Amino acid sequence: MPYTAPEKLNTKALALLLEKLYTAVPALLPLIAPEGWKNSRYHHMMMYERQEQYQNYIQSMADMGTKQYRPHSRYIAPNPDPEEEIDFDSYFGITFPPLYDDHIEVFYTLVDLLVELTSCSFLIRNGAEPQYYVDEDGTEALLYEIAYRHGHIDQYTYDTMATICSAPVLDNLNQIQGLECIFAVIRSEGYALKHWDDELLYIRELQEGYDDLSYAPIPAQEKEMTQQDIRKRIQNCLAEYTQSPVDPFDFRSIVALFNRRKICPIILAYLHAYDEFPIGYPYTYRHYNEGNEWI
Incomplete structure (x- = not known):
């Protein structure tokens, strides 16, 4: 099938996209979380994941305190002082996204959606090759850089780069709104979408x-x-x-x-942002059939 290998979007171009996504967060936030981000199910999903990780830490501390010495073993079981346990906020003090930071959590969610979008469909310019995807590993360093530059994290957190919480998946109308935000940004940089379902x-x-x-x-x-x-x-x-x-x-x-x-949320969001369908829609047999080219 005519599914040519895409190129990774270079760091400079990606940095421009992510900076614009960061700037777009205040306008998007009330749309996907009208009652406030901290009251949204997406923030609750992230906090639930953090709570699970913290409870695992507490359990591991408890397990360490109850280990028994084994005869003829070089292993010496630790016996931690309960007072030395780290509280919840401190445990996540140097992790990303930073705790209780609405802007960065939404930004992080948007960037994850962009990566997911280009895992199948690709960015193009002038309707021609090459076609680009956004590399997940490449976004991580830029996420930290932008968060640090705008004062959301300190130097130590920036240097540590401990991404510990996954991004929530926007659903239904919120996904369309998030995609519209992304498409507005990539359109401003001269990109269109080559869509594959x-x-x-x-x-x-x-x-x-x-x-x-x-x-x-x-x-x-x-x-x-x-x-x-x-x-x-x-x-x-x-x-x-x-x-x-x-x-x-x-x-x-x-x-x-x-x-x-x-x-398809991608098609609806693209139509709203570009006032036209992306390349590859409506779907046709030849687009997915080996030996043919895109129209």
Whole structure:
């Protein structure tokens, strides 16, 4: 399939995008958290994860205090003083995102959404190659740099770079709002989107795997079981969009079904930001079929 390898967006270009995303946070925050970020389910998800990590730490301290000495062992069990336990705020004092910092938590969430967006679809300029993706490892250093430069973290936290909390996933309307924010930023830098639907890619990959099994030198029973599994996986994907029977190996019909039924947050957000569809939408058979090029 014409899925050419993208290039990693260079650090200078990425830094410009992230700085603009940082600046866009105050306008986005009341949209995705109208009652305040600290009252949002997204902040609660992050705090729940931190609470779990802190409880694991407390439990490990308790376990260390109850270990028994073992005869003829060089291991000496520690016996920590309960008063030496670190409180919750101190435990996360040098971690990222910093505790109770709404701006950075939202910024962190946006950057994670940008990385996820370009894990399948890509950024392009002037409708032509090359195409770019945002590297997750490359964003981490820039996240710290921007947070430090704007006074959200101190020098020690910046040097430590201890990212300990995962970003929450925006859902429903909030995801569209977050994507609109991202698209407004990338449009301002002259980029457009080359869109690939991850489900269609997955189905096409399964279909190709099914075809390859016809020539695989494996026992017939194993081959049949694997083919049945592939068929079931495709049917599970299609069940979200129709209850009517669809041939799981008729890719043209599947593409037509997705154009009729699939509501994609990426497409909606892009349309709002650019007033047009991205390259790759509406979906077409040839876009996902080996040996063809994009229109």
